[in-house]
Amino acid sequence: MKAIVYHGPGDVRLEERPEPEPGPGQIRVRVATAGICGTDVGEFVHQPHFFPIEGQHPHSGHLGPTVPGHEFSGWVVATGPEVSGFEQGDLVAVGAGVSCGACAPCLAGTTNLCIYYWTVGLHGDGGLAELAVVPVSSALNLAGSPITPDLAALAQPMSIAVHAIRRGRVTEGERVVVIGVGGIGTFIVRAAASAGAAATAVDIDPRRLEVAGRLGASTTLDVSSGGIDEIDGEPPDVVFECTGRPESLIRAVSLVADHGRLVVVGHQPEPVAVDFRQVALDELELIGTQAHVFATDLPIAVDLLAADPGVWAIVAPNVYPLDQVVETGLIPLARGDAGQIKLLFDPALQSPRPFDTGV
Numbered sequence: 516m517k518a519i520v521y522h523g524p525g526d527v528r529l530e531e532r533p534e535p536e537p538g539p540g541q542i543r544v545r546v547a548t549a550g551i552c553g554t555d556v557g558e559f560v561h562q563p564h565f566f567p568i569e570g571q572h573p574h575s576g577h578l579g580p581t582v583p584g585h586e587f588s589g590w591v592v593a594t595g596p597e598v599s600g601f602e603q604g605d606l607v608a609v610g611a612g613v614s615c616g617a618c619a620p621c622l623a624g625t626t627n628l629c630i631y632y633w634t635v636g637l638h639g640d641g642g643l644a645e646l647a648v649v650p651v652s653s654a655l656n657l658a659g660s661p662i663t664p665d666l667a668a669l670a671q672p673m674s675i676a677v678h679a680i681r682r683g684r685v686t687e688g689e690r691v692v693v694i695g696v697g698g699i700g701t702f703i704v705r706a707a708a709s710a711g712a713a714a715t716a717v718d719i720d721p722r723r724l725e726v727a728g729r730l731g732a733s734t735t736l737d738v739s740s741g742g743i744d745e746i747d748g749e750p751p752d753v754v755f756e757c758t759g760r761p762e763s764l765i766r767a768v769s770l771v772a773d774h775g776r777l778v779v780v781g782h783q784p785e786p787v788a789v790d791f792r793q794v795a796l797d798e799l800e801l802i803g804t805q806a807h808v809f810a811t812d813l814p815i816a817v818d819l820l821a822a823d824p825g826v827w828a829i830v831a832p833n834v835y836p837l838d839q840v841v842e843t844g845l846i847p848l849a850r851g852d853a854g855q856i857k858l859l860f861d862p863a864l865q866s867p868r869p870f871d872t873g874v
């Protein structure tokens with residue numbers, strides 16, 4: 516089968532690979548649509564943090580060159596032993612996070628914090644290939660759903676947003692600011708708007724802000740030349756910091772209202788000096804968010820995508836063939852000039868096609 520394979524920073528190739536065999540509790544899917552995100556770009560640009568190139572991953576058991584792709588959809592083509600509830604031809608959305616189901620965090624319902632957690636496409640082979648093997652615990656069966664395979668490939672980033680919104684306890688009528696509306700912030704804007712919040716999108720890229728506006732941001736603020744101080748009205752109840760930039764996190768602490776919540780979404784490359792005196796005096800809450808809880812967040816994500824399918828083509832107007840992952844995906848995303856918010860790939864393609872919303 517054709518597969519994209521990560522060998523190291525700057526070394527991602529399209530290769531012929533053996534077809535993966537599903538083991539107990541696993542299914543093999545023919546990949547329909549697979550996305551890449553900032554995590555993949557980070558691995559491409561820097562040393563690998565996730566792909567177990569040099570040392571075996573303790574939970575996945577994977578070692579060596581890795582097929583990326585942790586945001587994808589596909590059709591079931593084979594089932595391994597001990598699999599029920601999946602038939603050949605079923606469309607699935609892959610949540611990608613694999614949890615054990617038996618440790619204390621899993622039993623508490625926080626499967627995203629499973630002590631044996633690993634992610635398909637980060638710690639083991641993923642979906643940027645013609646075929647992928649996935650544990651059924653990370654595959655949501657969409658058989659009978661009207662959702663298209665392209666939309667289903669957005670379920671994973673949407674569920675990250677759903678989880679962040681739950682962590683931030685966003686409620687109707689609240690004022691929300693999302694700093695950085697790229698591959699995750701865009702979806703957070705949508706999830707916040709769906710929760711009935713008034714979301715302000717902040718970014719330096721006018722094209723991203725236009726997308727955020729179309730997806731439900733009530734206000735957009737371009738900070739490419741000015742500061743974030745131009746946000747008018749009352750201070751926000753909840754701020755989502757999605758850029759991972761230190762100055763943005765520091766600014767977010769002073770931006771949020773007294774008693775407000777700051778949800779740290781973007782990953783800071785280094786520890787940041789935050790003004791904890793202000794956190795104390797203003798009774799702020801600093802909230803972390805990690806991946807998503809498969810059982811809770813992924814079905815909500817699919818519902819949000821299905822609620823207004825026609826709007827989603829704007830985040831990924833074109834879907835590309837696998838051989839364009841580096842040139843059209845990783846390199847432009849690393850430069851910050853990718854032509855669309857999400858870069859999606861369809862292993863069956865020879866040339867690009869439009870995103871299929873089903874509408």
Ligand SMILES: [Zn+2]
Pocket residue numbers: 551552553554585586
């Ligand atoms: Zn991702």
Ligand SMILES: [Zn+2]
Pocket residue numbers: 614615616617618619620621629630631632
């Ligand atoms: Zn567990």
